[in-house]
Amino acid sequence: MEIFVEAHAINAYAYCPRRCYYEYVERVFYHNVYTIHGKLLHEHVDHAGREHRGERQLYRSLYLRSERLGLSVRCDVIEEAEGVLYPVEYKRGKQAGWENNHLQLCAQGLALEEWIGRKIPFGYLFYYGSFRREKVIFDDALRERTIQTIKAIRALHLQDQPPEGIDEWFRCKKCSMVDYCLPQERARLKGKVPWERFT
Amino acid sequence: MGTFYLSEPYCFVRKESERLKIYKDRTLIREVRVQEYSRFFIHESSTLTTDALMLLAEKGIDVVYFSGNRMIGRFVGPENKNVRLRIAQVKAHLSEEKSLHIARNLVLAKLKNTRTSLQRFARRRELELDPVILFLKQSMDHALRAKDLDELRGIEGMAAKRYFEAFPMLIQQSDFSFEGRSRRPAKDPVNALLNYGYALLKAELTGALQAAGLDPYIGYLHRERYGRESLALDLMEEFRCIMVDNLVVKMVNQGVVKRKDFHDDVGESRLKEHARKRFLQEFDRRRKDEVFHQLLQRKMSYREIFHKQAILLAKFIKGEADDYYPFLAK
Numbered sequence A: 001m002e003i004f005v006e007a008h009a010i011n012a013y014a015y016c017p018r019r020c021y022y023e024y025v026e027r028v029f030y031h032n033v034y035t036i037h038g039k040l041l042h043e044h045v046d047h048a049g050r051e052h053r054g055e056r057q058l059y060r061s062l063y064l065r066s067e068r069l070g071l072s073v074r075c076d077v078i079e080e081a082e083g084v085l086y087p088v089e090y091k092r093g094k095q096a097g098w099e100n101n102h103l104q105l106c107a108q109g110l111a112l113e114e115w116i117g118r119k120i121p122f123g124y125l126f127y128y129g130s131f132r133r134e135k136v137i138f139d140d141a142l143r144e145r146t147i148q149t150i151k152a153i154r155a156l157h158l159q160d161q162p163p164e165g166i167d168e169w170f171r172c173k174k175c176s177m178v179d180y181c182l183p184q185e186r187a188r189l190k191g192k193v194p195w196e197r198f199t
Numbered sequence B: 001m002g003t004f005y006l007s008e009p010y011c012f013v014r015k016e017s018e019r020l021k022i023y024k025d026r027t028l029i030r031e032v033r034v035q036e037y038s039r040f041f042i043h044e045s046s047t048l049t050t051d052a053l054m055l056l057a058e059k060g061i062d063v064v065y066f067s068g069n070r071m072i073g074r075f076v077g078p079e080n081k082n083v084r085l086r087i088a089q090v091k092a093h094l095s096e097e098k099s100l101h102i103a104r105n106l107v108l109a110k111l112k113n114t115r116t117s118l119q120r121f122a123r124r125r126e127l128e129l130d131p132v133i134l135f136l137k138q139s140m141d142h143a144l145r146a147k148d149l150d151e152l153r154g155i156e157g158m159a160a161k162r163y164f165e166a167f168p169m170l171i172q173q174s175d176f177s178f179e180g181r182s183r184r185p186a187k188d189p190v191n192a193l194l195n196y197g198y199a200l201l202k203a204e205l206t207g208a209l210q211a212a213g214l215d216p217y218i219g220y221l222h223r224e225r226y227g228r229e230s231l232a233l234d235l236m237e238e239f240r241c242i243m244v245d246n247l248v249v250k251m252v253n254q255g256v257v258k259r260k261d262f263h264d265d266v267g268e269s270r271l272k273e274h275a276r277k278r279f280l281q282e283f284d285r286r287r288k289d290e291v292f293h294q295l296l297q298r299k300m301s302y303r304e305i306f307h308k309q310a311i312l313l314a315k316f317i318k319g320e321a322d323d324y325y326p327f328l329a330k
């Protein structure tokens, strides 16, 4: 399979397909405070390695590839407790229960499964905002949705132009791509410049 | 986020945690929190340690090196590597039709903004500028019908010539003469100021284009010379008059810079150091000035507009937008 979809793209896709296109197909890198904030938080989990913490064993920053799904994954942390391996993903904010985070975590689980050849039944999301862990069960429905989303993202890679955006201001204004996507400006600037009006 | 100008000569800049410490003659003269800036301008005689440079790169802050009023290089951290956009940019460059289309909009915007500016002067000061204003209007009509880039450039060149013929009328200080545009060397103080202002503007736009993922060296209107930031020069056309020329006129007329702030260096007029600093300050302030963007129908600071225009240009080049919408002042 030629195109490897990144698991992180799933999150962006669930937020807005257009954002996913900019970030993962065009690979736009456009600074804005939200992304910088997220990046700083990630720094401390960004050093690959292995360590013990009480009963748990931790593997940090692992890169995995699933040939079967055409998926490449970076796992913040993989833990092992009582012989069970599971991924842990760190998130900014405190809001639990967002499907996009579940999909992304499930993608990590799927790639991990393929790598170790054992079933990964669940994973955890950790929210910096609340310092809470949320357990996510990788059931059949979640697995299926994850696989479908990966397919949809692969299709994006073959497109010349970005897909329609969600263009909902309450979400756009929090989007890391808003200054690049320019949803408000796009709405205003349609057709050719009406030069007759200005000469 | 502004631009930090280190124009003080012979400084030494070190990193200390998230700050930059600026020393001169071994004494600390300033501390800078880097997060507050998006660009760092440094002059030739000063030194940045590699640590400091890395901190700036890591924070995504552009470092631009200046020698006199010439940008000599820049150091950029992780870049916007939009390969699809780069390919589209080159394709558009190779297409006579698309190049002409982009170049035409840039020229029209320049003519329009120059006209707007002169109309303002005419109204405020009752200057007799009608002939040149009319000429600019006719130039716009011609530009709309230009068949190729050469014809378009000819129209633009003629209009610029007429504009600079009228330019001395805008200057109210009798000891400042202006004998037409001269680039290098600047034959008079007004030209020295214009050159400096354009150099700063070019550096700004080069940064904005790079941030948008465009290659500043591949232009549409300007394309004849290798190794020039042709696309930055293209985009500058919209801003030259409104942003730089008017600033120069204002600074001269209000006596912010005086005749004695210049010295003659073998036929070249040069700004003295303190006046250069003053100009930088004024330029920086102007970047933050809010102006009304006619096509977007709202007020924005110039620096915001620079970035918007670079992205709008990228969108048209990629085929994502129906047209390139330039900045038109009101």
Ligand code: SF4
Pocket: A015, A016, A017, A018, A019, A020, A164, A165, A166, A167, A168, A171, A172, A173, A175, A176, A177, A178, A181, A182, A183
């Ligand atoms: S700004 Fe809005 S439409 Fe654009 S990518 Fe972000 S969420 Fe999607």
